[in-house]
Amino acid sequence: MQADERFTDATWPASPEKATLEGKNKYLGFWLFLGGETVLFASLFATYLALKDKVPNGDAALAKDLFELPLTFVATMLLLTSSLTSVYAMYHMKNNHFKQMQAWLVITVALGFAFLGLEIYEFNHYVHEFHHTFTSSAFGSAFYTLVGFHGAHVAFGLVWIISLMVRNARRGLNLYNAPKFYVASLYWHFIDVVWVFIFTVVYLMGMVG
Amino acid sequence: MDIICITFLHSEGHGIDFYVLGLQISGLGTLIAGINFLVTIINMRTPGMTYMRMPLFTWSTFVVSALILFAFPPLTVGLVLMMFDRMFGSNFFDVAAGGNTIIWEHLFWIFGHPEVYILILPAFGIFSEIFATFSRKRLFGYSSMVFATVLIGFLGFMVWAHHMFTTGLGPIANAIFAVATMAIAVPTGIKIFNWIFTMWGGSVKFTVPMLYAVAFIPSFTMGGVTGIMNASAPADYQFHDSYFVVAHFHYVIVGGVVLGLLAGITFYWPKMFGTMLSEKLGKVTFWTFLIGFHLTFFIQHFLGLMGMPRRVFTFLDNQGLNTGNMISTVGAFLMAFAVIVMVINIIMTSAKNEKVGNDPWGDGRTLEWAIPSPPPFYNFKQLPLVRGLDPYWVEKMEGKKEMTPAEPLGDIHMPNSSILPLTISFGLFVAAFGALYNMDDKTWTLPIIIVGLLITFVSMLIRSVKDDHGFHIHKEDLMDDKDKGGKA
Amino acid sequence: MANEQSNSANPNVDLKYRRKKNAEEMKHQVITFTLMIFFTLIAFAAVGIEGFSHWFIKPVILLLAVVQVIFQLYYFMHMKHKGHGTIALFLFSGLAVGLITVLTFVTIVWI
Ligand SMILES: [Cu+2]
Numbered sequence: 056m057q058a059d060e061r062f063t064d065a066t067w068p069a070s071p072e073k074a075t076l077e078g079k080n081k082y083l084g085f086w087l088f089l090g091g092e093t094v095l096f097a098s099l100f101a102t103y104l105a106l107k108d109k110v111p112n113g114d115a116a117l118a119k120d121l122f123e124l125p126l127t128f129v130a131t132m133l134l135l136t137s138s139l140t141s142v143y144a145m146y147h148m149k150n151n152h153f154k155q156m157q158a159w160l161v162i163t164v165a166l167g168f169a170f171l172g173l174e175i176y177e178f179n180h181y182v183h184e185f186h187h188t189f190t191s192s193a194f195g196s197a198f199y200t201l202v203g204f205h206g207a208h209v210a211f212g213l214v215w216i217i218s219l220m221v222r223n224a225r226r227g228l229n230l231y232n233a234p235k236f237y238v239a240s241l242y243w244h245f246i247d248v249v250w251v252f253i254f255t256v257v258y259l260m261g262m263v264g
Numbered sequence: 265m266d267i268i269c270i271t272f273l274h275s276e277g278h279g280i281d282f283y284v285l286g287l288q289i290s291g292l293g294t295l296i297a298g299i300n301f302l303v304t305i306i307n308m309r310t311p312g313m314t315y316m317r318m319p320l321f322t323w324s325t326f327v328v329s330a331l332i333l334f335a336f337p338p339l340t341v342g343l344v345l346m347m348f349d350r351m352f353g354s355n356f357f358d359v360a361a362g363g364n365t366i367i368w369e370h371l372f373w374i375f376g377h378p379e380v381y382i383l384i385l386p387a388f389g390i391f392s393e394i395f396a397t398f399s400r401k402r403l404f405g406y407s408s409m410v411f412a413t414v415l416i417g418f419l420g421f422m423v424w425a426h427h428m429f430t431t432g433l434g435p436i437a438n439a440i441f442a443v444a445t446m447a448i449a450v451p452t453g454i455k456i457f458n459w460i461f462t463m464w465g466g467s468v469k470f471t472v473p474m475l476y477a478v479a480f481i482p483s484f485t486m487g488g489v490t491g492i493m494n495a496s497a498p499a500d501y502q503f504h505d506s507y508f509v510v511a512h513f514h515y516v517i518v519g520g521v522v523l524g525l526l527a528g529i530t531f532y533w534p535k536m537f538g539t540m541l542s543e544k545l546g547k548v549t550f551w552t553f554l555i556g557f558h559l560t561f562f563i564q565h566f567l568g569l570m571g572m573p574r575r576v577f578t579f580l581d582n583q584g585l586n587t588g589n590m591i592s593t594v595g596a597f598l599m600a601f602a603v604i605v606m607v608i609n610i611i612m613t614s615a616k617n618e619k620v621g622n623d624p625w626g627d628g629r630t631l632e633w634a635i636p637s638p639p640p641f642y643n644f645k646q647l648p649l650v651r652g653l654d655p656y657w658v659e660k661m662e663g664k665k666e667m668t669p670a671e672p673l674g675d676i677h678m679p680n681s682s683i684l685p686l687t688i689s690f691g692l693f694v695a696a697f698g699a700l701y702n703m704d705d706k707t708w709t710l711p712i713i714i715v716g717l718l719i720t721f722v723s724m725l726i727r728s729v730k731d732d733h734g735f736h737i738h739k740e741d742l743m744d745d746k747d748k749g750g751k752a
Numbered sequence: 753m754a755n756e757q758s759n760s761a762n763p764n765v766d767l768k769y770r771r772k773k774n775a776e777e778m779k780h781q782v783i784t785f786t787l788m789i790f791f792t793l794i795a796f797a798a799v800g801i802e803g804f805s806h807w808f809i810k811p812v813i814l815l816l817a818v819v820q821v822i823f824q825l826y827y828f829m830h831m832k833h834k835g836h837g838t839i840a841l842f843l844f845s846g847l848a849v850g851l852i853t854v855l856t857f858v859t860i861v862w863i
Contacts, residue, residue, distance in 0.1 A: 065767045076307070084303040086839040087333060090846035091295060095337035097850025098374075101857035102345065102356070102367055109362030109863075124800050131792055139785040142828050146778045150771060189354055193362035196354035200345070215728075222729040231731065244829050248821050254792075255817040259799045263806040306838055330842070334849045366861040374853060421849050425860070433860040 062229070067151040072237035075230050085238045089245050096249050099201045100256060106197035107261070115192050116185040118261030127258040130173045131250070134209075137166035138247040141240045148236055153227040156236070160220055163243065167213045174206050198257070205253055208246050215239050274350060278700055281350060284343050285696035289689070291336050291343075298332030301325055310631075311670040312650030316407065319630045319654075323410050324389030327417040328382050334421065335378035342371030351702055369431060373424035381420040383517065385413060387524025388455060391477045394531055395459050397627050398474035399466030402654055405458040412451035412458075419448045429500045438497040445495035452488060456481060471625065472546035476527035479554050480519065487515030490565065505575070508568025514561040526553065526606070534624040538637040539617060545609040549602045556598025563588045563595075629654035634667045642676050645669075645742050673743065675736040684727045691719030784827040791816045 068074040073082055108117045144159035178199070181187040189199045216239050223232050274280075305326045309318070318326075346368065348354040355361035357368055396403040403409060425433060425441040459481060468474070490512040494500050503509055526549070534540050567588045572579060579585045623633040631648060632639070634656045648667035652658045659667055695716025702709040795813040798804055826832040831840060 069770055080303050080307055083307055083839070084299050087299045087302055087842055090842040091299075091333045091337050093843065093846035094334050094850050094853070095341060097847075097853050098338045098341035098371060100850075101854045102341065102371075104854065105364055105367050105857040105861045105863060106356070106362065109364070111361045124796060128796050131796075132789075135785070135788060135792065138824065138828055139781070142781045142785075143778070146774060146781070149774050189348075189352065191361075193355040193358065193364065196345075196348065196356050196363075200348065200354070218725060218729060231733065235728075241829055244824055247828075248824050251817050251820050251824070255795065255813050259795060259813050260810055262799050263809050302842075330845070333842070334846055338853065364861055364863065367857060370853075370856055370861065374849075374856075421852065425856075432862070437860045 062151060064151050067228075068230070069149070071148065071151075071228070071230055071233035073234070075234075078230065078234035081234045081238055085241060089241065092245065096201075096204070096252075099204055100252065103197040103201045103257065106193040109194050109197075110192040115194070116181075116187045117194070118257075119264045121181055121185055121187060122258045122262050124262065126173065126177055127254055130170055130177075131254045133166050133170040133173070134247055134250050137163045137170070138244055140166065141243045145237060145240050148228065148233060151228060156228070157220055157224070160216055160236075164213055164216055164220075167209055167216075167243075171206060171209055171213070174202070174209075178203075202253060202257065205246065205249055208249070212239070212243050212246055215242070278703070280346070281700050281703060284347050284350075285699055288340065288343050288347070289692045289696060291340055292692075293689070294332055295336045298329040298336075301329040302333065305329075310644075310647045310650055312655075314650075316410065317650055317653050317655070319389075320392035320403065320406075320409055320413070321386070321389035321630075324385040324392075324413055327413050328385045331378045331382050331385075331417055331420060335375045335382065338371050339375035342368055342375070345371070347699075351699065366431065369428055370424070373427045374421075376427065377424040378417075378420045380513075380516070381416055383521045384524075385416065387480075387521045387528075388413065390524050390528040390531070391459065391480055393630065394473045394477045394527055395462045396654070397531075397625060397629055398469045398471055398477075399463045400469070400627050401462060401466035402629075402657075403458070404461035404464070405454070406653060408454055409458050412454040415451040416448060419444065419451070423448065426495055426497075426500070429497045430504045442495050442497045446492060449488065449492055456485060456488075469627070472541070472543055472550055473527045473531035475547070475550045476523050476530070479550070480523045480527070483519030483523065483554075483557070484516060487512060487517075487519050490515065503568065505573055506568035507564045507572045507574055510574045511561050511564035511568060514564070518557055518561065522557075526550075529606075531625075533613075534620050535632055535637050535639070537614070538619050539613050540620050540624055541613050542609050545605055545612070549606045549609065552598050552605065553602035556595045556600075556602060559595025559598060560592050561595070563591045567592075623656075629657040631655055631667070634659075642678060642737055645676070646673055647671050673739055675738055676742070677734055677736055679734045680732055682727070682732070684723050687723040688720050688727070691716045691721075691723060694719060781827055784823050788820050788823055791820050 071078075073079050110117065140159050140163040144156045144163060147153075147155040147159060187195050187198075189195055219232070219235055219239055223236075228236075305318075305322060345354070345356040349356050349358065349363075355363045357363045357365050359365065392403055392409060423441055423445045425431075425437060426445045429438050429441075459477075463478075470478075490508070494503055494509065494512055503512075530541055530546055567585060568574075570584060570588075572583075572585050572588075579589065620637055622628075622636055624637065625633075628634075631650070634648065635643060644667075646669035648655065649670035651668070655667065659665075693716070695713050698709040698712030698716060702713065795816045798809050798812055825843070830836070831843075
């Protein structure tokens with residue numbers, strides 16, 4: 056079977072992401088990579104927890120001074136919703152509906168950009184209102200590194216999904232690019248998983264004190 | 265040490281930056297290679313090759329790759345924190361700004377301890393193959409060997425703080441990590457006994473690889489015994505940062521890993537290059553290396569107990585340390601001599617270039633010995649059918665000279681070669697070079713970093729958007745091939 | 753490599769069945785999402801509404817986060833489908849290593 060062969064709805068396999076050996080390998084390899092990423096983010100969380108509120112003097116802002124509920128809530132809703140829209144995209148991929156898949160991916164990407172914009176606004180806010188910067192304290196370093204690493208993952212995911220969409224815009228789905236779309240959506244969900252812990256551990260628990 | 269810390273907050277110069285950036289890049293490569301091995305082993309085994317029929321070398325590679333997957337990310341984070349502190353002025357390790365240096369110790373050793381198993385387990389795998397081959401007997405306790413390998417991998421993540429007993433983590437933490445460390449002696453002991461029982465009653469042939477394997481058992485066990493000594497937290501307060509520790513880890517690393525490498529090179533040389541290394545010169549290498557190794561490191565136990573600190577390359581005269589260090593030096597020269605003989609051996613063998621067949625040791629048990637030396641780039645023409653542990657041996661015992669194919673002869677799908685991995689890593693090299701000198705506030709470094717990262721990311725983008733379906737070796741071409749890759 | 757998905761003799765019957773199954777699964781996904789949003793609301797409310805002790809809030813919001821992540825993994829990322837045994841083994845191994853790291857960093861780093 057040629058990987059770039061054209062399919063009808065009926066011949067399109069039920070799990071196109073795992074229909075070829077290359078797809079299967081990509082799929083498993085990417086999950087394993089996410090296993091490694093779990094440890095990476097756990098190490099960053101651990102560092103943050105060890106350095107939380109560790110500041111050089113009494114004037115510096117602490118977690119409970121910085122974080123605000125509404126901003127975090129909006130960011131969370133944006134990212135959670137983008138997770139659902141990427142599920143919709145994969146649903147249409149399994150049904151061989153390329154156009155709908157692209158449409159849901161566009162929404163996913165838009166939500167991702169909104170989230171990223173909010174994060175930039177938030178960091179800017181902390182720097183200017185609270186003088187809470189990357190170099191002002193160990194707390195600042197740990198906070199920006201953890202949340203920034205997540206933000207960088209979001210940015211990378213956006214570039215990734217957009218380049219997939221552009222690359223395949225004309226030719227539609229085949230068994231060569233289906234695993235690529237699927238793996239990118241796994242990555243996007245993983246970003247959401249990490250965010251669930253960030254909003255809980257960093258923001259909510261930070262506000263509780 | 266405290267005084268130094270106050271005067272110089274960080275190491276001057278670029279040495280640290282060089283190793284941080286270098287480790288970061290090579291760590292990335294290691295991680296990707298680990299994932300590659302895992303996927304290959306899980307997804308691409310030949311028909312009949314169940315997990316419990318895999319050669320132990322493959323099993324140890326599998327476990328090691330899993331260790332890589334989970335051990336390298338903490339190192340990455342630790343290095344990132346240090347890099348940020350040095351390059352961008354963050355305060356992770358600056359105590360005055362609320363930082364904490366203990367987190368570096370933890371992150372490093374959460375990686376560092378699994379790393380020593382990443383080193384030793386492949387050597388265990390190589391030795392397991394060698395013992396079975398040259399005892400001409402299946403490996404004793406195969407399933408317990410697999411179990412022990414997995415258990416070592418598992419326990420390897422629970423013991424890292426034994427490197428930090430003197431940090432002051434408190435008696436409870438020290439006790440937990442001491443007990444966990446000693447527990448690792450159990451699966452390792454299982455392995456040692458299994459190797460001994462493999463030889464027991466076998467018709468042992470003392471080839472060069474087998475000599476290394478036999479010498480490995482007592483050498484490595486000595487390192488294991490001093491490991492248990494170090495694992496006793498109260499005793500470790502005496503051993504810590506002394507030459508005793510240096511002696512310990514050289515006994516496991518040289519007595520285990522380096523002997524394993526030398527054995528593996530000799531054992532697999534004919535498979536890799538199609539020529540047989542000289543047994544005579546190999547024996548010279550073996551004996552001089554073994555004697556040199558024990559001469560160098562055995563005495564260091566006592567130097568350590570006499571109070572010689574590690575990480576200091578000079579020592580005061582008239583402290584009673586001179587003779588011991590002299591003996592050590594003589595041993596080191598012997599090891600160097602051994603390696604030079606090995607290089608000569610390699611050059612002579614390559615110059616003679618006497619080609620050998622599929623199974624030059626005559627007692628090959630596993631699949632690789634069923635195909636030509638060196639193997640054709642597609643390995644088997646037809647995937648072989650595996651009917652038991654040591655599949656080639658199974659076939660040989662039934663009087664066959666080749667593996668039974670598991671599929672009809674057909675086209676073989678192969679991946680294309682690609683220059684992109686090279687440009688990806690070249691970009692990282694360029695970026696790291698810029699980052700190395702960024703500390704000096706040199707303005708030319710920023711464009712270099714950007715250009716380097718651009719090369720990397722653009723290469724990745726091309727890799728992603730460019731279709732690469734690989735190619736097929738056609739059935740007809742395979743049939744024309746005289747040396748019958750898949751069958752012989 | 754051969755395509756291992758076996759479609760039944762009549763592709764159109766098969767297609768109908770598959771479409772139905774996919775649609776059903778999508779319905780479950782939407783329910784999952786609704787629950788996730790609900791959990792998030794509870795978590796934010798627990799912090800936003802004054803009067804709860806932080807001994808109560810912290811365990812509850814952590815529990816909600818864990819449940820939400822399980823939903824993500826098992827529904828959105830399809831880990832509930834069969835053939836995910838190896839993946840689960842590796843993911844949970846990674847999680848175990850990560851949790852030990854976090855535990856260490858909140859207990860034995862001299863703070
Ligand atoms: Cu260790």
